Amino acid sequence: MNAELQRLYQDLILEHNRYPRNYGRIENPTHEGEGHNPLCGDRIFITLRVQESRIQDIKFEGESCAICKASSSIMTTLVKGAPLEEVDKLFLAFHELLTQEAVCHIHGLPAASQEKLRIFATVRHFPIRVKCATLPWHTLKAVLNDPIRKVVSTE
Amino acid sequence: MNAELQRLYQDLILEHNRYPRNYGRIENPTHEGEGHNPLCGDRIFITLRVQESRIQDIKFEGESCAICKASSSIMTTLVKGAPLEEVDKLFLAFHELLTQEAVCHIHGLPAASQEKLRIFATVRHFPIRVKCATLPWHTLKAVLNDPIRKVVSTE
Amino acid sequence: MDSFVIDARRLRADFPILSQKHLTGNRLIYLDNAATAQKPSRVIQSLLNFFHLKNANIHRGVHWLSQEATRLYEGARAEVARFIGAASEREVIFVRGATEGINLIAQGLRRVYFQPGDEIVVTVAEHHANIVPWHLVAQELPLSLKPVPLTCEGGFDQEAFKQALSSRTRLVAVTAMSNVLGIEVPVKEVADLARRAGVPILVDACQAVVHHPLNVQEWGVDFVVFSGHKLYGPTGIGVVYLRHPWGEKLPPYQGGGDMIRWVKWNESAYAPVPSKFEAGTPPIAEAIALAEAIRYIEEEVGWDFIQAYEKYLTDYAQESLQSVPGITLYGTARPKGAIWSFSIEGIHPHDIGTFLDQMGIAVRVGHHCAQPLMEWLGVPATIRASLAFYNLPEEIDALAASLKEAVRFFSFTASQS
């Protein structure tokens, strides 16, 4: 088996792809919206409930590649219950991780969260797949900014 | 001096270019018209008088290259006084001469006319100049077909 | 079949890129031919020769190089005209590619032909190049596309086609071969139906022209487009066939040098076809190299070989691919060109694409510029392996083996973690 492939598709990614967490839709969301990557056809739908500046609940569904699905799944586990402030930090950290040459430490985030995010660092070596990983995060951010249903595109 | 040039620009051509015969316009023409080769800017204007199915008089003027001017000049000397029937023959003979690989004899025409036409045979080796030589003949033909002033183009 | 394979192996030597190693060190297996074909040395050499020996601008020069360049360029037009069976080379226009070709026709028809409310009958399998140009027209002059479905196997459905034709139909515009499914649309039959309906027919021959000989007069069609780069030629060149007298009827697409008779400040008069449609300096070297590609195909490969061997490869691939667990092949109807689109249950095409790439195998994954077809098939994307006469059965074996490996790789089971 090719080593590059195993670095990209780490066990945790394959596992989340196969058994996504928080899959589905929540009832009575305060925010919802769709993200779409027209290049490969990734499409995810996020529903969430924000109360007291905190994401009380979040689910996602949709058709997408393993990278996107795992990223969505891991994202929901990280942001569920988190204050919006921390969501912002996570978003920035993730963005940096996927676009900058070498990011070893992500400041101001719990070590467990850092570790989960860091498994996406190798996606950087597959530039064409970066958007697959960032789509859920971009979608979440857009959805949070605007409780009205909207479509987000990574193109 | 380059031999090809001397074959193209034979003395008779240069002489007719420098001293064109029947240059100008005739009074009271029955036919007149313009020929234009937009590629190189050749532009000639023909006036002529037809009576009793015969070209009684013809003149040309205009701005054109040596080949076109000489061809115009020689054409006027050949068709002036000629019955329209013979003009048709001359047109066809000239056309053949410039488009076919080898034409040695032009049937049914006086030897003197043949000789005058034949100096244009080498133009065939300069394909881009063929239209310069044929412009006056095409113009004459179009003008004869239609006594109303019109512009003819070789393009 | 062995003699086929021997021939194919010999022909591969004409394509320097095929002996390249992939980034990963694997042997490169190029199965993305429907996107663009690889170029034989002869074609590359033709570009080189032109720029080394003959380069000049065309048509307006009395000097030797310019005459030579003009002769070669116009010679290429004659070659293409003969290749597609046009009645005259004046019916052949050089453009950048099929996409520009359809836009040229669409904008011309917008100006002199369409009426608001007109309908264009297409198949569900059209490439975006035969959809979006009509949308651009529709923004200025309302008209609509009427897509005709295929059979479930992707075959042509004559009844459905007949039903789609109505008094509002003003054009039939169909692909002759789907770039996603490989299935063929019987152009002659469709042209007959169009003729009976009294409307012209446009054929997108991008894929068809690569896989079998075609003859526009036998087809009986009005407009045909294709791209050079898919026909083993260089990028930047394509062909539009405008059956006489459409070239006279359509207005020029672009204005500029070489397409004029004369120009004044407030008006210009146009040159006759084909110049009228070729404003400015055309892709000179590219047109000449396209003619070389055509000669290569005809003289060194041969249509008989291409058709027979590609059919063999198509069957071989079908059998091979069907052995992959969870695979669905789309477009099994025949006749079809050597193109297979498929999906694998539970694995997104994009992941398969990355996986295969790491094995040195180039396939295309995605919507293949045919989103409406994806919707019709009910999939977000497919994986497409498109073959050329230089592909080998062992490359198909490698594809099938890698797909099986991918299935194992992505069926992560809890026990693994």
Place this chain on the structure above:
Amino acid sequence: MDSFVIDARRLRADFPILSQKHLTGNRLIYLDNAATAQKPSRVIQSLLNFFHLKNANIHRGVHWLSQEATRLYEGARAEVARFIGAASEREVIFVRGATEGINLIAQGLRRVYFQPGDEIVVTVAEHHANIVPWHLVAQELPLSLKPVPLTCEGGFDQEAFKQALSSRTRLVAVTAMSNVLGIEVPVKEVADLARRAGVPILVDACQAVVHHPLNVQEWGVDFVVFSGHKLYGPTGIGVVYLRHPWGEKLPPYQGGGDMIRWVKWNESAYAPVPSKFEAGTPPIAEAIALAEAIRYIEEEVGWDFIQAYEKYLTDYAQESLQSVPGITLYGTARPKGAIWSFSIEGIHPHDIGTFLDQMGIAVRVGHHCAQPLMEWLGVPATIRASLAFYNLPEEIDALAASLKEAVRFFSFTASQS
């Protein structure tokens, strides 16, 4: 000046075509550079490398070759953006050539900008590429061209330009350097006038881009076009600069693959700039080779050399040509690029063209796609010698000597016969 000539002689080795013999056995003297330039080996090699090593279609492939091709193609865009001083590579669109570029802009403006009766201010020296596209627009939406005369020497006439601007002016569209006269239009100054008049400005930089460095932001212009083949690049490639936010405002020019966000049967949404303007497979190898031409110019020739040496050649040619009996040089104003148009009394340019060709000298004769300028100059045609940095003083000597011979040859006197 000797060191110049030594450099030029060295650079000639980069252009294989220049060491070719002419059909007649004469050494080839190529003075038709304004029509198209010759290509250095590096550029030809770039085409070869692409097709030998990297050929694939771009943007939609996850496989290695496609990613490589995409990287090279987008790298070429970045190179061009830097070369012309664009603020972002998203402002750079690849097209076939300058002619397509102006048509793209013209049709876009037709749809979202022009009003009936608008005026476009141009100079009398425009190429047909900056005239006929506006005629095509005018057929659908009446507007007119307002040509501003030059001074008698072919210089820019600021007063005349100011007077031409009026409340009806909606666009200024000027050549930065006349392809017939070589004279330069002071773009920065004209852009200032346009800005004060509140209208955008389009610059035809086809010739200017070859003879001196340019910076679209310093110019302060909205649209710029040029062709690759005149800039030592291959045929089939050209550039449009669309200053932000014009790319957002203009509608797409052509519809097809790669310029869409999504496509449904009745509607499509477009990709962001620059993809929005690049429907279908672009001239991939050609764009990459154009970037190579730019690198060649900057790295191996150098703008300092080009400007200084071409000025030397321009002066040298002026002096040389003035010694030919009966010659009239057009466009003696400075600054000017290394282009001379002239006529010789009593001899038609076409005859001179054929004569020089037989001497191995390639010049262009005719209207140079600038018929209105010919009319303004009062000549049916001119002879044009256009120089590049690889031309040598001895080639100009040969031109002048041949012209003198031509004068003798065509002044047939009765005594000869």
